Amino acid sequence: MEGFPAGVRLRLMARDPARIAGGGRGVERVAGEYGDPGSLARALVGVRTAFLVTARVGGGDDAAFVGAARLAGVRRVVKLSAAAVLDEGADDLITRWQREGEELVCASGMEWTLLRPRAFMSNCLSWAASVRSEGTVRALYGGSGNACVDPRDVARAAVRVLMEEGHASRAYTLTGPEAVTAVGQTEQLGRLLGVGLRFEELGVGRARAALAGRYPAPVVEALLQSAQRQLAGAKAGVGDGVAVLTGRPAGTFTAWARDHLAAFAPAPVTEETGR
Structure with missing residues (x-):
């Protein structure tokens, strides 16, 4: 996929893998659902670095993924969060959910990086x-x-932190x-x-x-x-x-x-x- 060096193996997880756009050599599509621990375990076999994107506000998806990643031996998690978490005046449901997700990742024992667009x-x-x-x-x-x-800039930033060392325990506002x-x-x-x-x-x-x-x-x-x-x-x-x-x-x-x-x-x- 665009931005990743040739030879990098990518595994993309979705409820319906047939709907994943793009691909090419070295890209594997797998079925997975945050509410299905078995599907998460299968999707994470052999994965060393994971990019975590969740959208179901308050649904516990971050916790499910972090737990499964830790059990699977994932070394590093890059989480897509939101810039609003830095605003002390932001106390709405979505921002609280993003903060909780960040806290889960940071306390997981895995290396972590936060992207806050x-x-x-x-x-x-x-x-x-x-x-x-x-x-x-x-x-x-x-x-x-x-x-x-x-969003293309967010994707480029994600590729960099996924592929490079030196971004552990860091957060970037985009x-x-x-x-x-x-x-x-x-x-x-x-x-x-x-x-x-x-x-x-x-x-x-x-x-x-x-x-x-x-x-x-x-x-x-x-x-x-x-x-x-x-x-x-x-x-x-x-x-x-x-x-x-x-x-x-x-x-x-x-x-x-x-x-x-x-x-x-x-x-x-x-x-x-x-x-």
Whole structure:
């Protein structure tokens, strides 16, 4: 896979291995589920370094994986966490869960490294449908800045810490090169698409209703609390973690958007021919 030296053996675990994109020589796909100890044990046989990504808030997945990794003799765990853990004012459900996950890894007896990204630029793909159909972006607190990061930079950083020595007991905060707002992202997308996009500010009530269609109620409230911290400026700080780990500047939102513009572009209109 991209970024890994030739000859490195990779094992990728997912509930449905057939859905894992990418691959190539030396890549093995295996079925695994955090709630199935047997599947974790099988997936970790012979593994020396593991990259831990969990998404089920409060589900105990970090604990399940750490326990299985320790039993399997894994030497090093790199955990994907979140930049919010460093914010003393952040006490929402998601941030508490990430802190607990970090504590589990750090107390595991294995070598550990923490990657703490700010929000992914790819989160704005949730706007794609309304951009395509209405030319509109809807978001909460559209004027608040977030130093969001290109997920490709997070991947490059992960490869470095997985492959190199010297990162044990260290944590890296990964951000983009500047804080951007939803209003600013809307303007940049519009310029790239060559159209005038409209930004529509969501109130808290409408934002809660929109999120409720995608997440459980406790997670919705945690996301709204997180948005409040962003409004207060808690997510605008820029760090050098990407450059330190990858040796290259963090990617801009414009560059990310340009490479993913097809997701936002309206489908071409075609005329149906008569028969």
